Amino acid sequence: MTKRLIACCDLGGTKMLAGLVSSQGELLAVEKYLINGRGSPQAVLDDLDAVLRRMLASIGRKYDDLAALGFSSTGVLNIETGIVAMNHNIGWVNVPLRDMAAQRFGLPVILEMDANAAALGEYWKGAARGISAFALVIVGTGIGSGLMLDKRIWHGAHSVAGEIGHTVILPGGPLCGCGKHGCLEALASGLAISRRAEAALKLGRTSVLQVSDQAISGQQVVEAARAGDELARSILEESGFYLGVGLANLITLLDPQVIVIGGGLGVGAFDLLEAPMKRAVQQHLNYWAARSTPIIPSALGEYAGLYGAARAALDAVSQSILSEVTK
Amino acid sequence: MTKRLIACCDLGGTKMLAGLVSSQGELLAVEKYLINGRGSPQAVLDDLDAVLRRMLASIGRKYDDLAALGFSSTGVLNIETGIVAMNHNIGWVNVPLRDMAAQRFGLPVILEMDANAAALGEYWKGAARGISAFALVIVGTGIGSGLMLDKRIWHGAHSVAGEIGHTVILPGGPLCGCGKHGCLEALASGLAISRRAEAALKLGRTSVLQVSDQAISGQQVVEAARAGDELARSILEESGFYLGVGLANLITLLDPQVIVIGGGLGVGAFDLLEAPMKRAVQQHLNYWAARSTPIIPSALGEYAGLYGAARAALDAVSQSILSEVTK
Numbered sequence: 001m002t003k004r005l006i007a008c009c010d011l012g013g014t015k016m017l018a019g020l021v022s023s024q025g026e027l028l029a030v031e032k033y034l035i036n037g038r039g040s041p042q043a044v045l046d047d048l049d050a051v052l053r054r055m056l057a058s059i060g061r062k063y064d065d066l067a068a069l070g071f072s073s074t075g076v077l078n079i080e081t082g083i084v085a086m087n088h089n090i091g092w093v094n095v096p097l098r099d100m101a102a103q104r105f106g107l108p109v110i111l112e113m114d115a116n117a118a119a120l121g122e123y124w125k126g127a128a129r130g131i132s133a134f135a136l137v138i139v140g141t142g143i144g145s146g147l148m149l150d151k152r153i154w155h156g157a158h159s160v161a162g163e164i165g166h167t168v169i170l171p172g173g174p175l176c177g178c179g180k181h182g183c184l185e186a187l188a189s190g191l192a193i194s195r196r197a198e199a200a201l202k203l204g205r206t207s208v209l210q211v212s213d214q215a216i217s218g219q220q221v222v223e224a225a226r227a228g229d230e231l232a233r234s235i236l237e238e239s240g241f242y243l244g245v246g247l248a249n250l251i252t253l254l255d256p257q258v259i260v261i262g263g264g265l266g267v268g269a270f271d272l273l274e275a276p277m278k279r280a281v282q283q284h285l286n287y288w289a290a291r292s293t294p295i296i297p298s299a300l301g302e303y304a305g306l307y308g309a310a311r312a313a314l315d316a317v318s319q320s321i322l323s324e325v326t327k
Numbered sequence: 328m329t330k331r332l333i334a335c336c337d338l339g340g341t342k343m344l345a346g347l348v349s350s351q352g353e354l355l356a357v358e359k360y361l362i363n364g365r366g367s368p369q370a371v372l373d374d375l376d377a378v379l380r381r382m383l384a385s386i387g388r389k390y391d392d393l394a395a396l397g398f399s400s401t402g403v404l405n406i407e408t409g410i411v412a413m414n415h416n417i418g419w420v421n422v423p424l425r426d427m428a429a430q431r432f433g434l435p436v437i438l439e440m441d442a443n444a445a446a447l448g449e450y451w452k453g454a455a456r457g458i459s460a461f462a463l464v465i466v467g468t469g470i471g472s473g474l475m476l477d478k479r480i481w482h483g484a485h486s487v488a489g490e491i492g493h494t495v496i497l498p499g500g501p502l503c504g505c506g507k508h509g510c511l512e513a514l515a516s517g518l519a520i521s522r523r524a525e526a527a528l529k530l531g532r533t534s535v536l537q538v539s540d541q542a543i544s545g546q547q548v549v550e551a552a553r554a555g556d557e558l559a560r561s562i563l564e565e566s567g568f569y570l571g572v573g574l575a576n577l578i579t580l581l582d583p584q585v586i587v588i589g590g591g592l593g594v595g596a597f598d599l600l601e602a603p604m605k606r607a608v609q610q611h612l613n614y615w616a617a618r619s620t621p622i623i624p625s626a627l628g629e630y631a632g633l634y635g636a637a638r639a640a641l642d643a644v645s646q647s648i649l650s651e652v653t654k
Contacts, residue, residue, distance in 0.1 A: 076615045156582020158617040167576040178613040249494040255483025286505045288403045290485040
């Protein structure tokens with residue numbers, strides 16, 4: 001087992017990350033590429049096949065060295081059946097990704113939700129090494145989380161646990177992409193930031209940001225804030241505040257040892273979000289709550305899901321070997 | 328072991344419940360009494376001693392038949408050290424209840440938080456028998472919860488998990504007893520109901536409820552609602568709504584199999600709260616969340632904590648026997 005490799009793949013809305021990880025958790029090769037325009041499951045697996053073979057060649061290993069394949073995926077999943085129930089961006093509905101990949105690659109395949117995989121990655125090789133109870137909160141275009149409770153990912157009764165982005169912290173607040181009002185995601189995500197910026201500009205607020213045909217990205221707001229733009233700073237302060245409310249609720253309910261912040265915005269703008277976020281956390285905790293729960297940035301960044309997908313696959317393979325041995 | 332008894336005790340703010348439970352989980356005797364006026368730890372243990380001996384005599388058993396004592400307690404606890412850090416109502420601060428009781432009774436003693444004990448009770452003998460992942464949400468004067476995740480109570484990293492009553496669902500909302508604003512407890516508890524009734528009456532709203540020197544109790548509002556009083560009904564509707572928001576957030580984050588509602592108000596007014604609560608739950612869940620999570624009333628009512636305290640003590644004793652055996 002120790003000499004064998006785990007293939008891993010992080011399936012996003014527009015991008016793919018594929019990697020090769022040793023059973024000790026070294027990321028030996030990685031490639032990032034856009035999902036083929038067609039985006040059919042077949043095309044995605046074709047591309048992955050080619051990328052895996054190219055990466056194997058680059059490190060002088062053979063296809064037969066692969067022991068398993070782990071997928072981390074965005075969208076709505078049924079991890080028990082291995083089905084991607086929905087991935088908006090590439091138009092997938094009820095794609096049996098796990099079984100298709102298993103047939104295609106002749107490998108044991110495991111499918112895990114992106115936030116859960118990222119949490120597992122941070123636990124294995126990142127910011128939460130050896131921490132048995134923590135939440136990884138991903139702040140990007142949307143907001144999600146993976147909950148590690150007692151050294152295991154908490155999936156919930158229907159495998160949909162961890163949706164912190166859709167906890168409602170302002171009933172009747174701004175409309176969320178999910179159709180509800182006042183979700184954390186509608187108040188603090190990259191999308192919320194860009195919407196807030198556009199609304200303010202339309203009202204005539206002065207800023208280095210400019211209305212154009214293209215939507216203002218969260219990234220542009222972050223850059224403007226770094227350049228000292230007051231509107232951008234105030235928008236990030238507000239996001240940090242609501243993020244703090246959401247995290248305080250998570251701490252109040254689950255009392256984790258640590259909270260790890262991941263995601264493009266969460267990691268990339270951690271320095272800007274940190275102060276208002278931590279202030280809001282303190283404001284929204286009781287005096288008897290765990291007031292000193294550290295809130296730290298992800299160590300693995302965009303690779304967290306890859307490490308986690310590999311670890312999930314490794315665990316599944318080890319378990320099946322173990323159950324063979326003890327039969 | 329099977330013939331031995333577990334003594335159990337539920338320590339409230341003003342009342343005590345004490346019981347004797349068989350190792351199969353039959354409640355063989357129970358007494359409810361007011362906490363001695365002085366309320367010193369010594370006095371509480373003196374009273375408990377007398378009550379236990381009386382109950383033992385009533386079922387023809389001896390003190391030597393007791394195998395352990397389980398405490399369920401309100402207040403702020405450190406369950407690892409067995410200390411009641413604070414119980415406002417009887418003025419306790421840092422009382423080492425577990426060790427004092429162990430010394431006094433010569434028994435293994437376990438201390439558990441009231442909501443956690445109640446969850447364990449419902450799991451053992453109540454509405455959540457055999458359900459491995461659920462939340463027991465207690466709605467009384469305050470609001471709290473016990474989280475059963477994978478057949479075990481989730482205590483959290485600092486043993487303060489489950490404080491759903493202090494998750495903030497309306498930042499800047501009404502002041503909570505904890506000093507924050509907009510906690511679920513400040514919006515939906517018995518206390519919130521009585522405050523809302525008093526405020527409405529002061530504003531001249533017509534109702535069968537009357538302002539007097541005495542505070543209006545949640546129970547009075549419930550009775551008025553049953554009698555068709557419109558103000559009372561609207562107040563309970565509002566509480567049910569916020570309760571639903573809080574429960575939807577819990578479902579969104581943890582995806583339990585079931586939610587059990589306990590507490591005097593939660594059980595006593597379940598029929599009045601149910602419709603607005605379930606409507607709000609549905610309104611505040613995503614389409615991919617576990618929309619059909621059953622929300623059911625407690626089966627054990629005020630005895631849930633007693634059963635749970637007994638079960639916690641039984642588990643602790645069994646574990647210590649087991650570890651003796653396997654040494």
